[in-house]
Amino acid sequence: MAARLDARWAFRWRTASVPDVDAPADPRSAWDLPAPGTMPRTADLEPLVTRVLAPNPSPMTLDGTNTYLVGAPGSGQAALVDPGPDDAGHLAAVESALAARGARCVAVLVTHHHGDHAEAALPWGARFDAQVAAAGASVAGDGGRVLEPGERLDLAGTSIDVVATPGHTSDHLAFRLESGAVLVGDHVLGRGTSVVTHPEGDVLAYLESLRRVHDLGPSALYCGHGPELTEDPGAVLDFYLAHRAYREHQVLAYLAGRPRTVEELVAAIYADVPRSLWPAAAQSTRAALAKLRAEARVGAEGERFRLA
Ligand SMILES: [Zn+2]
Secondary structure, eight states: OHHHHHHHHHHHHHHHHSOOOOOOOOGGGGSOOOOTTOOOSEEEEETTEEEEEOSOOBTTTBTOBEEEEEOOTTSSEEEEEOOOSOOHHHHHHHHHHHHHHTOEEEEEEOSOSOHHHHTTHHHHHHHHTOEEEESSHHHHOTTOEEOOTTOEEEETTEEEEEEEOOSSSTTOEEEEETTSEEEEETSSOSSSOOOOOTTTOOHHHHHHHHHHHHHTOOSEEEESBSOOBOSOHHHHHHHHHHHHHHHHHHHHHHHHHSOBOHHHHHHHHTTTSOGGGHHHHHHHHHHHHHHHHHTTSEEEETTEEEEO
């Protein structure tokens, strides 16, 4: 109730000081995507790619982490992208998918350091005798390969371009395939929107990374969580950009009413979002405030933020 009252007062202030803006529409709402919890465990997405869904669903990981096997058919090889949690059942499913492709794992690539993507990288790299590659040595491990944005990897009978996509985390990478599809990790999710973590993430870097992937003209986005986005990937990236702008607008609109803490902003802006997601919402809100402070549009008084 308090949040609703707050929202009403903020709306009155907002009309006076910050122009009202409609929330952007998610183009995927009109798409025929699988309902949450109904994605198949293993799916061949295109000749180059098989996806294996890890059994770690949660409000943050959606249906679970998507592990991708990438390799030219007939090459007898595959690179594993985002092995995910070090879970025996998931390993068995990945090994079955490798066997079905007639492939052995020749490399383990990781989009970013979060455990739901990277935990199995080193143990499975050792198990498959495959090199682990990531943006940082802490994920790639001893004997691993530190990837440089812009480099092209020749692996498993195909080529994979390394694309810098910082924002969700500072070490985030995407991988562009020969087919034009892009494996985007947590940069873009199959449902909803992603989190810019704080203090590690960076909203400005995130927006630049969204535009960078947009400029690639991807034929599909294969996300770290949720279904693959094939119908109009550019429209989803446009929506993500508009969504960030809208959240920033909301922060400014609520601060136009009075100074507020992060917790008060989250309660107002995310009133219709399950509370289990509020800690993540608080991180994205702190990241948005950090951008606005860097732009001298918002200032701080102790725990409260105000318009500059
Ligand atoms: Zn992540």
